[in-house]
Amino acid sequence: NFANLTWDHFYAHTDITSLDGSIFEKRTAHGYFILAAAAGLFVYPNKGPVAANYGLEECRFLRPIYHNDTVYVRLTCKQKIDRDPRGKELPSGIVKWYVEVFDVEDELVAIATILTMVQKKQTVFTEMTSEKIEEMLQRLSEDTKPKWGIMTPQHMIEHLEFTYRIASGEVQDFEVATPEKYLEKTHESLYNYQKFPRNTNFPLLEKETLEPLKHPDLETAKKKFLEAREDYLDYFKENPDATLKNIVFGDLNKFEWYLLERKHLNHHFEQFGLI
CATH class of the missing domain: 1.20.120 (Four Helix Bundle (Hemerythrin (Met), subunit A))
Known part of the structure; x- marks a missing residue:
């Protein structure tokens, strides 16, 4: 499904008959699918202070993830960066997250630094209910x-x-x-x-x-x-x-x-x- 959605039909993800001599033991998950799944695990779905995905600074896939593997994610806040407002936009800053993806045996399989745009906490005005x-x-x-x-x-x-x-x-x-x-x-x-x-x-x-x-x-x-x-x-x-x-x-x-x-x-x- 991910291959069809992204047009990425690289053989390691789609053709188990072509793995001889490769670094893969079985059909492997796309690296970007691992990253996307990790995002799905740590993103809070409701509207809140997180405004947008601001991008990636680094990403490494350290070992393959195969069909039926299980992953979990650990996030560590690395840095908060001030940001000038632009246009009709509530004041916000950029938060850098160090993202670690592990398999079920606690082996590190991927790392990334993900940036999120986060609305600043409003402490100036009293809410007028x-x-x-x-x-x-x-x-x-x-x-x-x-x-x-x-x-x-x-x-x-x-x-x-x-x-x-x-x-x-x-x-x-x-x-x-x-x-x-x-x-x-x-x-x-x-x-x-x-x-x-x-x-x-x-x-x-x-x-x-x-x-x-x-x-x-x-x-x-x-x-x-x-x-x-x-x-x-x-x-x-x-x-x-x-x-x-x-x-x-x-x-x-x-x-x-x-x-x-x-x-x-x-x-x-x-x-x-x-x-």
């Missing part, structure tokens, strides 16, 4: 003072409500403010683990000016904020493949709106000392 947001809101009062900026607690909550209305498609009557020549890099910045700069100006607000409040009090604003967030979540449940424009980052898909939500809420909740 519904429970965590409720916890943050309970700690926010009219008397809470910002660490920077001129917003009051209610102005901040109403600002977040408005951005959720953009994210749900309710508000889309605006032009993207970021110039075209900067938009790609700005968009890609959603994928990194860098915080928004303090005192960043929202393009739809006049600089150093507070908008008139829409709601009679902070508690009402919190309620409307949560309703707007539910509308955003419901929209992408019903339209998982949709894209909606954001005034700063351009067209965003469901995952990118999640990245923006996490950064944006962390920014403002940190602004008011809730994180």
Whole structure:
């Protein structure tokens, strides 16, 4: 099957009548099949931090593996290498693994150095679950003072409500403010683990000016904020493949709106000392 799949019909793998005078006692497994089977033994199938196979640096097949042989694999982490992010890609690094393949008699039959691209652990931002947001809101009062900026607690909550209305498609009557020549890099910045700069100006607000409040009090604003967030979540449940424009980052898909939500809420909740 492996020979047919790969077009590798080398005689040692397919023709037991041609083994006389060769180094093989019986029909032998392809070396790359041993390597592929080893990968199958050590790869965790579910989605996780491992992003991709990044390649091989060295590989040696030390002895043949024959029909009905049994193998097992041992991995040792050799090195972790930092890697600059590229485009719309979560921060990652390269992990080098020293791979040893043994037969049932514990004899070493193959070695390799395999490289995997692995997503970096995210420790900068608090995940904004519904429970965590409720916890943050309970700690926010009219008397809470910002660490920077001129917003009051209610102005901040109403600002977040408005951005959720953009994210749900309710508000889309605006032009993207970021110039075209900067938009790609700005968009890609959603994928990194860098915080928004303090005192960043929202393009739809006049600089150093507070908008008139829409709601009679902070508690009402919190309620409307949560309703707007539910509308955003419901929209992408019903339209998982949709894209909606954001005034700063351009067209965003469901995952990118999640990245923006996490950064944006962390920014403002940190602004008011809730994180």
